[in-house]
Amino acid sequence: MKDNIMFSSTQFADKPVTVTTKDSTVNKFDAASINIPETFVQLPSVKQDASKLKPNAVNEKEKEVAAIVQAVNALENEHSSYVDQYITRGNQTLYAVLAKIYALAVQINHSDNKDSIIKSLRNTMSLQKKIKTQKNSSALTLLVRWVVGGSRQLAHTYSKALSAAYEDNVSADELATYFVKQGGMKSSAKRNTEQKSEVSNVRQDNFKSFLHTADRLHHKYQNTKIKWTERVFGDYSDHVMILGLNGGGGSIQGLRAMCVSNDSYKKISKILADELFKTMRDDEIEAWVEAESRLKININHQVNKTEEAEMLSLV
Numbered sequence: 001m002k003d004n005i006m007f008s009s010t011q012f013a014d015k016p017v018t019v020t021t022k023d024s025t026v027n028k029f030d031a032a033s034i035n036i037p038e039t040f041v042q043l044p045s046v047k048q049d050a051s052k053l054k055p056n057a058v059n060e061k062e063k064e065v066a067a068i069v070q071a072v073n074a075l076e077n078e079h080s081s082y083v084d085q086y087i088t089r090g091n092q093t094l095y096a097v098l099a100k101i102y103a104l105a106v107q108i109n110h111s112d113n114k115d116s117i118i119k120s121l122r123n124t125m126s127l128q129k130k131i132k133t134q135k136n137s138s139a140l141t142l143l144v145r146w147v148v149g150g151s152r153q154l155a156h157t158y159s160k161a162l163s164a165a166y167e168d169n170v171s172a173d174e175l176a177t178y179f180v181k182q183g184g185m186k187s188s189a190k191r192n193t194e195q196k197s198e199v200s201n202v203r204q205d206n207f208k209s210f211l212h213t214a215d216r217l218h219h220k221y222q223n224t225k226i227k228w229t230e231r232v233f234g235d236y237s238d239h240v241m242i243l244g245l246n247g248g249g250g251s252i253q254g255l256r257a258m259c260v261s262n263d264s265y266k267k268i269s270k271i272l273a274d275e276l277f278k279t280m281r282d283d284e285i286e287a288w289v290e291a292e293s294r295l296k297i298n299i300n301h302q303v304n305k306t307e308e309a310e311m312l313s314l315v
Contacts, residue, residue, distance in 0.1 A: 095176040103172035105140040161188035207273035234259035
């Protein structure tokens with residue numbers, strides 16, 4: 001025997017629908033009437049409400065990272081604006097002032113009155129500006145010290161940077177581009193230190209060649225007649241440095257002769273090389289040393305011929 005199922009034909013809007021079966025009556029409710037628990041398990045590491053948390057929700061850490069990235073991007077833009085407005089434009093203004101100093105120094109070095117101008121600048125700086133400078137300070141250094149004033153470190157950096165440009169044969173209108181290519185003032189100043197090292201090596205090498213010529217042909221020189229007034233000082237070594245007084249007529253009065261170590265000899269030779277070649281460019285130094293060598297060799301040949309002729313006349 002089949003179960004009898006009864007359906008009501010009446011439709012109810014927004015009302016529970018009753019279904020009658022043999023065993024029981026089942027009530028169907030709408031979603032709003034579902035009884036939701038008042039509390040959920042909340043993990044300590046999760047800051048968002050567990051009841052509101054969706055699978056694709058962004059956690060607090062990611063929000064913080066995103067906020068920080070946004071803030072840093074904003075600061076980057078501010079810094080770029082600052083660099084453009086103050087540093088880049090400030091450097092351009094600085095380079096313009098230094099170019100004017102540089103142009104004036106180059107003109108002084110080309111002037112027939114160079115020595116008088118530099119002497120007057122030094123005296124004026126000492127008396128009026130109370131700025132002391134060395135006697136061998138260049139026109140470039142004097143002008144920078146005058147313009148910069150009391151900041152010795154700043155003046156030192158500017159002078160070395162401008163000196164680097166001078167050694168690289170840069171004109172005043174090329175100066176700004178030169179500094180940019182070098183990477184700024186400090187890099188240009190470093191370039192000048194490297195230049196000095198290169199010049200020092202060139203001078204020392206050529207000085208060795210100069211001394212080699214003297215050593216090889218010393219017995220033929222006419223100006224090596226030395227009248228000794230003192231004994232040799234110091235313990236025996238490979239080198240003896242002689243300090244003499246030019247008595248004129250090819251005669252030198254030997255005042256002192258001191259033994260020196262190899263290291264001391266190299267240091268003294270560097271000082272002598274800088275003094276001997278201080279007014280010469282590298283190419284001029286090499287040409288001068290070469291000419292000096294040829295001159296001494298010619299003297300040597302002439303002396304040899306004279307000696308041979310004298311010997312033949314005695315035969």
